[in-house]
Amino acid sequence: MEGRPGIHPRAIVEEGARIGEGVEVAPFCHVGAHVTLHDGVKLHPHATVLGHTTVGEGTEIYPFAVLGSPPQHLAYKGEPTTLIVGRRNQIREHVTMHPGTVQGHGETRVGDDGLFMVGAHVAHDCVLGDHVIMANNATLGGHITIGDYAFLSGLCAIHQFSRIGPSSFVGGGAIVTRDVIPYGTVVGNHARLEGLNIVGMKRRGMPRKTIHAVRAAYRMLFAREGTLEERIAEAAKIYGDVPEVMQIVDFMRADADRALCLPER
Numbered sequence: 529m530e531g532r533p534g535i536h537p538r539a540i541v542e543e544g545a546r547i548g549e550g551v552e553v554a555p556f557c558h559v560g561a562h563v564t565l566h567d568g569v570k571l572h573p574h575a576t577v578l579g580h581t582t583v584g585e586g587t588e589i590y591p592f593a594v595l596g597s598p599p600q601h602l603a604y605k606g607e608p609t610t611l612i613v614g615r616r617n618q619i620r621e622h623v624t625m626h627p628g629t630v631q632g633h634g635e636t637r638v639g640d641d642g643l644f645m646v647g648a649h650v651a652h653d654c655v656l657g658d659h660v661i662m663a664n665n666a667t668l669g670g671h672i673t674i675g676d677y678a679f680l681s682g683l684c685a686i687h688q689f690s691r692i693g694p695s696s697f698v699g700g701g702a703i704v705t706r707d708v709i710p711y712g713t714v715v716g717n718h719a720r721l722e723g724l725n726i727v728g729m730k731r732r733g734m735p736r737k738t739i740h741a742v743r744a745a746y747r748m749l750f751a752r753e754g755t756l757e758e759r760i761a762e763a764a765k766i767y768g769d770v771p772e773v774m775q776i777v778d779f780m781r782a783d784a785d786r787a788l789c790l791p792e793r
Contacts, residue, residue: 534550535547535551535552536553536554536555536557538555539554539555539556539558539571540558541557541559542559542560542561542563543561544562545562545563547565548564548566548567548568548569548585549567550568551565551566551567551568551569551571552569552570552571553565553571554571554572554573554575555573557571557575557576557577558576558577558578559571559577560577560578560579560581560596562579562580562581562608563577563578563580563583564581564582565577565583566582566583566584566585566615567585567586568586569583569585569586569588570587570588570589571589572591573591574591575589575594576593576595576597577595578594578596578597579596579598579608579609579611579627580608580609580611581595581596581612581613581627582611582612582613583595584613584615584616584640585615585616586616587614587615587616587617587618590619590623592622593619593620593622593623593624594623594624595611595613595624595625596626596627597626598626598627599628599652599653600651601629601631601652601670603629603631607629607630607634609627609628609629609630609634609635610627610634610635610636611625611628611636611638612636612637612638613625613638614638614639614640614641614642614658615640615641616640617638617641617643617644618643618644620643620646620648621647622646622647623644623645623646623647623649623650624648624650625638625644626650626651628652629652633653636650636651636652636653636654636655637655637656638650638660639656639657639659639660639676640659641658641659642656642660642662643661644662645662645663645666645682646664646665648662648664648665648666648680649666649667651668651670651672651688652670653670653671654668654670654671654672655672655673656673657674657675657676657677657678657694658676658677659676660674660677660678660680661678661679661680662680663679663681663682663684664682664683665682665683666680666681666682666683666684666686667684667685668686669686669687669690670689671785672686672688672691673690673691673692674692675693675696676695677695677728678693678694678695678698679696679697679698679728680692680698681698681700681701682700682701683701684700684701684702684704685704687704687705687786689786690704690706690786691707691708691779691782691784692704693708693709693711693775693776693779694711694775695710695711695725695728695729696714696725697712697713697714697725697728698714699713699714699715699716699719699722702714702715702716702717702719703716703717704718704789705719705786706718706719706786706787706788707779707784707786707788707789708721708789709721709776709780709789710772710776711725711742711746712725712789713725714789719789720791720792721788721791722791723746723791724742724743726739729742734772738770741770741772741773742770742773744767745763745766745767745773745776746776748766749763750790760777760780760781763776763777
């Protein structure tokens with residue numbers, strides 16, 4: 529890689545790394561031998577990308593972020609597991625993202641168009657959707673699934689094997705030990721369901737009629753009357769033609785490792 533345009537002579541790019549067109553690698557960066565940087569990736573000074581890591585087009589990685597270093601898992605023995613980072617992500621200072629493990633599915637995957645603020649951590653075997661925002665020092669345990677457009681506020685921590693539904697909102701400092709429904713808002717330690725992420729729904733341009741339907745379904749799903757299974761069946765019957773409601777229903781019906789975050793009674 530010596531002398532290649534865009535790669536500073538004081539950067540370390542190991543033999544075997546695959547570098548796309550228009551990639552910028554600043555001074556004091558380190559790119560490992562099994563790394564792929566697709567077109568337009570930009571590494572700021574002191575960024576590090578190691579292991580079997582692929583970074584998608586246009587992603588920007590800021591100083592002291594470390595992608596692809598070994599997972600924090602006592603059973604990891606150096607297996608060639610992978611980290612796949614999508615396109616157009618902003619990965620800010622001191623962010624860490626780890627590859628998968630053979631005890632999981634061998635891969636950590638981050639979607640497109642995400643924003644990962646200072647100190648955010650994505651652990652082994654996590655799967656993140658598109659447009660995810662993790663604010664400063666938000667932390668994921670292993671094997672977590674994060675839906676599209678989820679917003680994780682600063683200093684929150686998500687327990688391993690949890691699911692965070694699409695378009696949900698996790699409040700600052702929340703400790704989440706249970707699954708968060710799509711469009712839900714959770715706060716506290718341990719986190720409880722506080723309602724719906726109406727602000728996020730409006731920002732994404734969800735029609736008023738749809739928001740009203742989701743609100744009505746939410747009240748039905750978490751009412752005091754009947755069992756949860758009965759309420760889920762009733763919501764599916766009444767709102768089966770509203771995809772956003774059915775997204776919540778399907779999430780609640782799915783087999784999962786953890787229970788659901790529920791409102792306080």
